[in-house]
Amino acid sequence: xxxxxxxxxxxxxxxxxxxxxxxxxxxxxxxxxxxxxxxxxxxxxxxxxxxxxxxxxxxxxxxxxxxxxxxxxxxxxxxxxxxxxxxxxxxxxxxxxxxxxxxxxxxxxxxxxxxxxxxxxxxxxxxxxxxxxxxxxxxxxxxxxxxxxxxxxxxxxxxxxxxxxxxxxxxxxxxxxxxxxxxxxxxxxxxxxxxxxxxxxxxxxxxxxxxxxxxxxxxxxxxxxxxxxxxxxxxxxxxxxxxxxxxxxxxxxxxxxxxxxxxxxxxxxxxxxxxxxxxxxx
Numbered sequence: 403x404x405x406x407x408x409x410x411x412x413x414x415x416x417x418x419x420x421x422x423x424x425x426x427x428x429x430x431x432x433x434x435x436x437x438x439x440x441x442x443x444x445x446x447x448x449x450x451x452x453x454x455x456x457x458x459x460x461x462x463x464x465x466x467x468x469x470x471x472x473x474x475x476x477x478x479x480x481x482x483x484x485x486x487x488x489x490x491x492x493x494x495x496x497x498x499x500x501x502x503x504x505x506x507x508x509x510x511x512x513x514x515x516x517x518x519x520x521x522x523x524x525x526x527x528x529x530x531x532x533x534x535x536x537x538x539x540x541x542x543x544x545x546x547x548x549x550x551x552x553x554x555x556x557x558x559x560x561x562x563x564x565x566x567x568x569x570x571x572x573x574x575x576x577x578x579x580x581x582x583x584x585x586x587x588x589x590x591x592x593x594x595x596x597x598x599x600x601x602x603x604x605x606x607x608x609x610x611x612x613x614x615x616x617x618x619x620x621x622x623x624x625x626x627x628x629x630x631x632x633x634x635x636x637x638x639x640x641x642x643x644x645x646x647x648x649x650x651x652x653x654x655x656x657x658x659x660x661x662x663x664x665x666x667x668x669x670x671x672x673x674x675x676x677x678x679x680x681x682x683x684x
Contacts, residue, residue, distance in 0.1 A: 413464070495575055496529065527582070590654065593653055603673055606674055618647070
């Protein structure tokens, strides 16, 4: 892509990958405009279409993060992509989910990918990352009463650092032509059980952490009852945890190194870098 402008709009710009991506693009000389409901360069709300045109003004590439904690959003995404294409966006990098081709039909992940593939006026890249390591260092899977509580059936997942996802995304946005049509599945270098994750946190922090591998339905019903997720999001949680429990969790690959030229972050290194997340307030 050549000519003017050369600016990327980053949806979810205050989120785990978006904020890191904006920094990486800026450091490499590409304009980066973050968009989110609060705290970003421009306001953006999926449920408020009046925020969409201004966010798209003067951008030619897009980091697409679909509405969170929802399973139905294909119509909103399609309308926004129509607007983006008309506004001059010529490349979209879509943050999808590992194993998106196996997603339940009730979830619009595959529909968003298919929408992009059907558009002839824009190129696209798709990122299908595994579970992010940051889940263990923030409110997604916190250590409570000395345990990480999530149903995985002892299965393994190649947890990936959000920084590695952002690094792959950056390359696709810096050189869209080189990555047009590409599907990447960023993973970490090891497939770990959550018990092994807990053991690593214990070794790094000196705080004893275990894995509470409870019944999936109990966990999902508890999350809904606590208001952490809407009821219809249960299908997504069943799929994500069920993939690990059934032995179909993500497995290590070389996509991060292939795209960025550097190996992916190991969980031990991530834990050392983020030890404060598990020791603060002790």
